[in-house]
Structure formats: structure tokens, C-alpha cells
Amino acid sequence: MQVGPFVSLSLCAIMFSAWFGGLGPGLLATALCVAGYTYYVFEVAPTDFLRIILLAVTALFVVWLSVARRGAEGALRRSEAYLAQAQQLSQTGSFGWKVASGDIVWSKETYRIFGADETVNPTIDFVLQRVHPDDQELVQHEIDRAAQGGQDYDYEHRLLMPDGAIKHLHVRAQRVKYKSGGEEIVGALMDVTATRKSQEALHMAQAELAHVERVTALGQMSASIAHEVNQPLAAIATSAAASLRWLTRDVPDVEEARACVNHIAKEANRASEVIRSVRDLARRADPKVIPLDINEVIGEAVALVKQEALSHRVTVQVQLAPELPLVRGDRIQLQQVITNLAINGVQAMATVTNRARVLTIRTEQRESDQVLVAVQDVGIGTEPDGLEQLFSAFYTTKPDGMGMGLCICRSIIEAHGGHMWAFHNTGSGMTFQFTVSVYR
Structure with missing residues (x-):
């Protein structure tokens, strides 16, 4: 009897059983095939046992191969599913x-x-x-x-x-x-759409806080602003009266009157610059990064805090390094940083009675691509372990402070590619320093 076709069909049946059912069904199919051929096909003789053993070994190999491949493909499908799920989640x-x-x-x-x-x-x-x-x-x-x-x-x-x-x-x-x-x-x-939207929302919130902080600072500097505007207005009034006197003389002195008018124009421009600075600080606007003379920016900021310093009997000393390179920054934001540090320094010396109250603002070149600005006071300072806390949001040592000023200042400087830090002076008070990048 030709058994070849039946063997091939049996092996196919065993393979499908192992493929779709796994190890158990594959072994069961193998046992049934061997038993069937032993009973129906082969005569029980020594030579036939070898054929039965060969069939069984072949069938077991087919079972093992089918189960192994089925397991590998199952593992591959699970791996692909895990990967797809991970990609979807991330x-x-x-x-x-x-x-x-x-x-x-x-x-x-x-x-x-x-x-x-x-x-x-x-x-x-x-x-x-x-x-x-x-x-x-x-x-x-x-x-x-x-x-x-x-x-x-x-x-x-x-x-x-x-x-x-x-x-x-x-x-x-x-x-x-x-x-x-x-x-x-x-x-x-x-x-990263969600991340970018979150960053934009954070940036808007920080800009809003910075604006609030600027407006708050303007309230604190109201006396300085009034003084800075009143000075040129008083000079304008004096010069106008003088020019009238020169022109109403029996022989009008045109040269003297012209000098008075020139002085009026100069003082009017000075008042206009003060008002412009106040308006810029008060308005909300997107940062405008341009090449800046940092010494000039400091001069404008000092003019705004001068009267605040005088009211606290504080002397402002400015030590500006000459011929500094232009820096890269937004004028209004850097003014905000300097005025905030200056006001903090002035207020830190409010209770000092045993030494002169001096606020020092200085600049220097720090490396070839950095300019350093330092604001130093001789005030009461802070706890030795509280330096980093000073820059934390909502941390304040003032009874009426928001605790956002220094946090906003540091974020502004870091957005300019610089760094801000503080340290205790050898004697009294503290120094706040920051760096800004040179304009290239």
C-alpha cells in the first residue's frame, strides 16, 4: 500500500494543529497519527517500527517548529502592539x-x-x-x-x-x-504641539506678571518721576521768563533770548525723555532685541529711582566702565531689571542708621562676549541659606511685596542669554549681579 500521500497529509494535519492550537493539540495530533498508522497501515514487524519512529520524530519536529514560529510571531505581534501603543501615548x-x-x-x-x-x-x-x-x-x-x-x-x-x-x-x-x-x-x-502651547501660555503669563511688576514699580517711583518732570518744567518756566525780559528791554538782546530759547528746547526734550521712559515701562509690548549701550540704559533707570533714593537718604554711586561694547537686549526689560534691583537695594537700607546708605551700580566687561552689571547695597541682607530663595516665585521679605520681582528679573536675564545671582558682601549688605551678551 502506498503510504506516502497519507504521511504528507498527516504531517500537514499535525502542522495545522500545532500552528492554530499550540503544543497540546499538536502532540495529540501526532499521537493519533502514529496510532492510526500502527493499527491500519503497518504490519507489526521490526522493520515497520523504524518507520513508525521516523514518522513520530518527524511529526514532533513539525510540532516544535510550528509552535516555535507561532510563538515568535505572537511575540512579534505583541512587540509591535506595545510599540504602537507607546508611540501613541508619547x-x-x-x-x-x-x-x-x-x-x-x-x-x-x-x-x-x-x-x-x-x-x-x-x-x-x-x-x-x-x-x-x-x-x-x-x-x-x-x-x-x-x-x-x-x-x-x-x-x-x-x-x-x-x-x-x-x-x-x-x-x-x-x-x-x-x-x-x-x-x-x-x-x-x-x-510637541501641547508643549509649545503650554510654553506660549507660560510666556504670556510671565509677560503679564512682568507688566504688573513694572506698573507696581512705577507707583513706588512716582515721587522720582514727578521730580524728574518738574525739574525741566521749572527750568523751562525760568528760561521763558528770562527770554521775555531780554526781548522787552529798550534794546532787545536777541542773543541772550536765543540762549534762553535753546535752554527751553533742551529742557523740553529732557522732560519728553522722562515721559517716554515712563510710558514705555507702563505699556505692554513684545520684546524688541536691539544693540544697546548698557551704560545709557543704567543712566535712564537711575534717573527714575533718584528721588526714591533721596527720600530714603540713600546716595547713588554710578561706576560705569568706559567703552563697553554694545549688548544685545530689550531696553525696557533691562531697565525693569535695573530699577527693580535699585529699588530693592534702597529699601534694604531703610532701617540702617549706623553707616552711610550708599547704593553702588557698576559695569565691567566679563570675558569677551559678556558685560556684567552689579547693584550693591549696604543694607540688612538676608539669611545665609536664603540666597536662592530670593529668586523663587512668591518668596518675599517685604510685608507688602508680591515676591515676583527677583523671579521676573532672573527670567528676563536668562531669556537674554545671561545669568543672575546674588551674594553677601564682605561687610554689610548684598550685591546682585547679572550678565548680558555682547551684540554680535
């Missing part, structure tokens, strides 16, 4: 791009981020269609760099979705070279 997609052939592979999350159906064949043109118009040049530059052999990529850009929504993407990738000689750009892209 909003991070992956991609591969074979630059030579143009073939692109996207993960499921990448399709979701781009708002595309998984039946869509990803292409460079499709990617560029989704890129925000303002970021097209950046993305095209990175694509060209990849085509020219670039190795690593780390950049952010925006997507403009069909419904008008904007997404922020952070892309990181690198070129991978295989032993076969092929190359591929392999990378990940993360949807």
Missing part, C-alpha cells in the same frame, strides 16, 4: 527613508500625526504639502542635506493641517549604513 512616530530609491516607511503614529490614511503612500511631496509655508525653506534645506549625505538631523517645524490646525513637530534622525551597502535615514518625529 505622540512619537517613526519613519525610514531610503534616499536612493525614494521609498518611505511610516509607523501608524506617523500617519496619525500627518493626518493621513494608512493607504496613502508617503512621499516627500506629501510631506512638503503638510509643512507650514513659513517652515518650507527649513524643511527643504534638511531634505537637501539628507540627499547630499548629511548624517544627523535635529530640528523643529510646523505642519498646517487641512482643517487649518497647526502642529509643532520635533524631528530627530540619523543616517544608517547597512552591511549590504545600502543607506537609510531612520528617525522619529514627536508631536
Whole structure:
């Protein structure tokens, strides 16, 4: 009897049992096949036992192979499911791009981020269609760099979705070279839209707090502002009266009158500058980074706090280094920092009675690309372990303070690429210092 076809069919049955049912059904199918062939096909003879054993070994090998492959594919599916779930939770997609052939592979999350159906064949043109118009040049530059052999990529850009929504993407990738000689750009892209929106909201809140702090400082400086405006107004009135006297003489003295009028114009400009500074500090506006003379900015700030210092019997000493390079910054924000530090220093000396109350503001070049500004007082200072707390939000040593001034000052300086810190003086009081970058 020809048993070959029956053996093949039996092995197929065993394989399917192990594949779909696992180890138990596979072994059961093996036992049934061996028993069936022993009973119906083979005659019980020594030579037939070898054939039965061979069938059993072959069947067991098929069972083992099927179960192992089934387990490997199951593990692979679980791994893919875990990866897909992890990508969805972290909003991070992956991609591969074979630059030579143009073939692109996207993960499921990448399709979701781009708002595309998984039946869509990803292409460079499709990617560029989704890129925000303002970021097209950046993305095209990175694509060209990849085509020219670039190795690593780390950049952010925006997507403009069909419904008008904007997404922020952070892309990181690198070129991978295989032993076969092929190359591929392999990378990940993360949807950081929520993070960027949170940062924008935080920035707006910080800007609002900074504005509140400036307005509060203006209230404290109201006496200084009134004094600074009244001085040129009084000079204008005096010069105007003098010019009238020179012009109403029997022989009008035109030269003297002209000198008085020039003095009037000078004092009017001075009053106008004070009002401009106050208006700028009071208004809310986006930062405007320009090259600045930091000594000039300090001079404007000192003019605003001068009367506040006089009312507390504080002498303001200004030690400005000559020929400093221009710094990179926003004039109003840097004025806010300096006036805040100066007012804090003046108020820290309010209870000092056993020494002269002196506030010193100085500048110096710190390295080739940094300018340092220091505000030093001889006040009561703070606890030795409380230096870092001074810059914490809502921490204050004043009974009527908000605890946001120094926190805002540090955030402004750090946004300018500088650093701010404080330390206790060798004698009395404290020094607050910050650095700003030289304009390049």
C-alpha cells in the first residue's frame, strides 16, 4: 500500500494543529497519527517500527517548529502592539527613508500625526504639502542635506493641517549604513504641539506678571518721576521768563533770548525723555532685541529711582566702565531689571542708621562676549541659606511685596542669554549681579 500521500497529509494535519492550537493539540495530533498508522497501515514487524519512529520524530519536529514560529510571531505581534501603543501615548512616530530609491516607511503614529490614511503612500511631496509655508525653506534645506549625505538631523517645524490646525513637530534622525551597502535615514518625529502651547501660555503669563511688576514699580517711583518732570518744567518756566525780559528791554538782546530759547528746547526734550521712559515701562509690548549701550540704559533707570533714593537718604554711586561694547537686549526689560534691583537695594537700607546708605551700580566687561552689571547695597541682607530663595516665585521679605520681582528679573536675564545671582558682601549688605551678551 502506498503510504506516502497519507504521511504528507498527516504531517500537514499535525502542522495545522500545532500552528492554530499550540503544543497540546499538536502532540495529540501526532499521537493519533502514529496510532492510526500502527493499527491500519503497518504490519507489526521490526522493520515497520523504524518507520513508525521516523514518522513520530518527524511529526514532533513539525510540532516544535510550528509552535516555535507561532510563538515568535505572537511575540512579534505583541512587540509591535506595545510599540504602537507607546508611540501613541508619547505622540512619537517613526519613519525610514531610503534616499536612493525614494521609498518611505511610516509607523501608524506617523500617519496619525500627518493626518493621513494608512493607504496613502508617503512621499516627500506629501510631506512638503503638510509643512507650514513659513517652515518650507527649513524643511527643504534638511531634505537637501539628507540627499547630499548629511548624517544627523535635529530640528523643529510646523505642519498646517487641512482643517487649518497647526502642529509643532520635533524631528530627530540619523543616517544608517547597512552591511549590504545600502543607506537609510531612520528617525522619529514627536508631536510637541501641547508643549509649545503650554510654553506660549507660560510666556504670556510671565509677560503679564512682568507688566504688573513694572506698573507696581512705577507707583513706588512716582515721587522720582514727578521730580524728574518738574525739574525741566521749572527750568523751562525760568528760561521763558528770562527770554521775555531780554526781548522787552529798550534794546532787545536777541542773543541772550536765543540762549534762553535753546535752554527751553533742551529742557523740553529732557522732560519728553522722562515721559517716554515712563510710558514705555507702563505699556505692554513684545520684546524688541536691539544693540544697546548698557551704560545709557543704567543712566535712564537711575534717573527714575533718584528721588526714591533721596527720600530714603540713600546716595547713588554710578561706576560705569568706559567703552563697553554694545549688548544685545530689550531696553525696557533691562531697565525693569535695573530699577527693580535699585529699588530693592534702597529699601534694604531703610532701617540702617549706623553707616552711610550708599547704593553702588557698576559695569565691567566679563570675558569677551559678556558685560556684567552689579547693584550693591549696604543694607540688612538676608539669611545665609536664603540666597536662592530670593529668586523663587512668591518668596518675599517685604510685608507688602508680591515676591515676583527677583523671579521676573532672573527670567528676563536668562531669556537674554545671561545669568543672575546674588551674594553677601564682605561687610554689610548684598550685591546682585547679572550678565548680558555682547551684540554680535
